[in-house]
Amino acid sequence: MTRRELLVQTAKIASAAGMLLDARSVAASREQSAREGKKLRVVVTGGHPGDPECGCGGTIARYTEAGHEAVLLYLNRGEGYCGQNDLKNCARIRTSEAEKACAILKARAVFAGQIDGRAIVDAPHYEEFSRLLLEQEPDVVFTHWPVDGHRDHRAIAALTLDAWLSSKKRFALYYYEVAEDTLQFSATDVVDTSGVAVRYREACYAHASQQPDKWFPLQMEMVRYHGLQSGFAQAEAFFRVSQEGKKVLP
Secondary structure (H helix, E strand, C coil): CCHHHHHHHHHHHCCHHHCCCCHHHHHHHHHHHHHHCCCCEEEEEECCCCHHHHHHHHHHHHHHHCCCEEEEEEEECCCCCCCCCCHHHHHHHHHHHHHHHHHHHCCEEEEEEECCCCCCCCHHHHHHHHHHHHHCCCCEEEEECCCECCHHHHHHHHHHHHHHHHCCCCCEEEEECCHHHECCCCCCEEEECHHHHHHHHHHHHCCHHHCHHHHHHHHHHHHHHHHHHHCCCCEEEEEECCCCCCCCCC
């Protein structure tokens, strides 16, 4: 059975008693954040342009809709693939697509300067990435699930985790999932993204060179599946690395 078939089958037989996540507690967390009225700085790190939009574009839209600041921090500029275009043009094309997606989500694009498919995880790059991430002064950071099929995804997950640890866990840290790349994902929290579905789709389809018709439907299956689990039309799921501190999800 494929992962897609498993998701569909599981969604069909999910019952209230078997829900992983309690929609009422999620709503309560949102209400608490609204009462506090604090404007958050949110950073979403991704292995390539398009990954943050795919994995948590709806959540990004929820944050910026509420007046919070969002930064999409890409490990590289997607030099390794841009469809039928010449490879020498990929960095330019995918940077432009990332900036377009960020405009849709009302976020800001930042690039870490590594090369697509050639991610380096060593002491100098840990330190360089940590400086870049902490310069954004985040209250909450999202990154790839560390058990993932793409090495760039695994690399930025490791770099982000190291920055969190070196900062003495200064910010909340969440992992997200992307289509069929993510393996054995486990969720602790969800965000209702039903009301921002149009912006979510537009941000993903801004990455035209990545042929979103091939992967966006797969992501939507997961979004609807998590929505069914938690009582929403659509929802994005996350794993919070530490349960200490206040909930900061929108």
